[in-house]
Amino acid sequence: MNIEIANRLLQYRKASGLSQEELAEKIGVSRQAVSKWERSEASPDTDNLILLAEVYGVTLDELLRGKSEDSKAKEDTADDFTPDENTTYSEKKHVSFKNGIHVRNEKDTVDISFKEGINVKSDDGTRVHVGTDGIHVHDGEKVRAYTNENGHIMVDDSIEHNENSKEKALKRFPAWAVSLGIFFAWGFSGVFFGWTLAWISFLLIPLYYSLVDAVFKRNPSHFAYPVLCVIFQMITGFVFGGWHWGWIAYLTIPIYYGITAVFKKPKNK
Numbered sequence: 001m002n003i004e005i006a007n008r009l010l011q012y013r014k015a016s017g018l019s020q021e022e023l024a025e026k027i028g029v030s031r032q033a034v035s036k037w038e039r040s041e042a043s044p045d046t047d048n049l050i051l052l053a054e055v056y057g058v059t060l061d062e063l064l065r066g067k068s069e070d071s072k073a074k075e076d077t078a079d080d081f082t083p084d085e086n087t088t089y090s091e092k093k094h095v096s097f098k099n100g101i102h103v104r105n106e107k108d109t110v111d112i113s114f115k116e117g118i119n120v121k122s123d124d125g126t127r128v129h130v131g132t133d134g135i136h137v138h139d140g141e142k143v144r145a146y147t148n149e150n151g152h153i154m155v156d157d158s159i160e161h162n163e164n165s166k167e168k169a170l171k172r173f174p175a176w177a178v179s180l181g182i183f184f185a186w187g188f189s190g191v192f193f194g195w196t197l198a199w200i201s202f203l204l205i206p207l208y209y210s211l212v213d214a215v216f217k218r219n220p221s222h223f224a225y226p227v228l229c230v231i232f233q234m235i236t237g238f239v240f241g242g243w244h245w246g247w248i249a250y251l252t253i254p255i256y257y258g259i260t261a262v263f264k265k266p267k268n269k
Contacts, residue, residue, distance in 0.1 A: 005064060006040035012056040012063070013038070017104045027051040167216045175208040197238050203227050221260040226253055 013023055013034075020038075024031045027048060036042035044052065053063045101112040111119045118130040179201045186198035210224035229249040236246035 003040045004066075006038055008063065008066060009052065010038040012052075012058065016056055018055075023055065026055055167212065170212045171209065173208075175205050179204050193238050197234065200231055200234055203231055207231075219260070221257055225256045226250075229253060 013020070016023075018026070020031045020034045024034045028051075029048065033042065033044075037044050049060060049063060053060045056063065101110075103110040109119075109121045118128070120126075120128040182201035182204070183198045186192070186201060187195040206224045206227050210222055210227075214220050214222040229252065232249045233243075233246040236242035
C-alpha cells in the first residue's frame with residue numbers, strides 16, 4: 001500500500017477517536033490487519049475500504065486520495081470567521097449511523113441500537129445501560145443501580161465493580177480440576193457405585209462458584225441450591241434406595257428462596 005494512504009488511514013482513525021481494536025470490531029477484521037494497513041504492510045480490499053469510508057464519514061475518493069481542492073476550499077470558507085466573546089468551542093466528535101447511532105469523543109461514548117439497547121460510557125467510569133433486561137447504572141466505584149424483574153429501582157452500594165483480591169483469588173481457584181480429580185478417584189476406587197455415581201463430582205463446580213458469589217455479594221439467593229437438591233436425590237437414590245422419597249428435596253427449593261428473600265430485602269430508592 002502507498003505510504004500516504006497508510007498515513008491517511010491512521011490519521012482518520014485517530015480523528016475518529018477509535019483504537020485499532022474498536023475499529024477492527026466495527027468492520028469485522030482483526031486488530032493485526034488494521035495495524036498492517038496503517039504501517040503500509042498490507043492493503044484493505046474494496047469491501048473494507050468502503051466500510052472504512054463509512055466509519056470515518058468520508059468518500060472513498062477522499063480516503064484514497066485525500067480531500068480535493070473543492071472540499072478544502074469549502075472548509076476554508078466555512079472556517080473563515082472572526083470569533084467573538086460568545087463563541088464556544090467543543091471537543092471533536094465522531095458520529096456514525098452504522099447499525100444504530102454511535103457518538104464518540106475523546107472522553108465519552110454513546111451507542112444506540114435495537115440489538116444492544118442504549119449504552120453510555122463516561123471517562124470517569126460511569127456506565128449506563130438501557131435494554132430489554134432493564135436499566136443498569138454503575139458509577140465506576142461502589143454504587144450500582146438497576147431495575148429488577150418487577151420494575152423496582154434497586155440500589156446496591158455493598159459491592160464494588162472491581163472484585164477484591166480475596167474474591168478474585170477464590171474465583172480463580174480451579175474447582176473444575178478438583179472435581180475432575182474426585183471423579184477419577186471415585187470411579188477407579190469403585191466405592192459408592194464407582195463410575196455410575198462419580199459424575200456427581202462435576203456438580204460441585206457450580207456449587208463452589210455460586211457459594212463464593214453468594215458470600216461476597218451477601219445474597220444467599222445466588223447460591224445454586226437446586227444443584228444441591230440434585231446431589232441429595234442422586235445419593236439417596238443410589239446409596240440408600242430412596243428414589244421414592246428423595247424427590248422431596250425439590251419441594252424445599254421455593255422454601256429456600258422464600259427464606260433468602262426475607263433476609264435479603266431489596267433497597268428501593
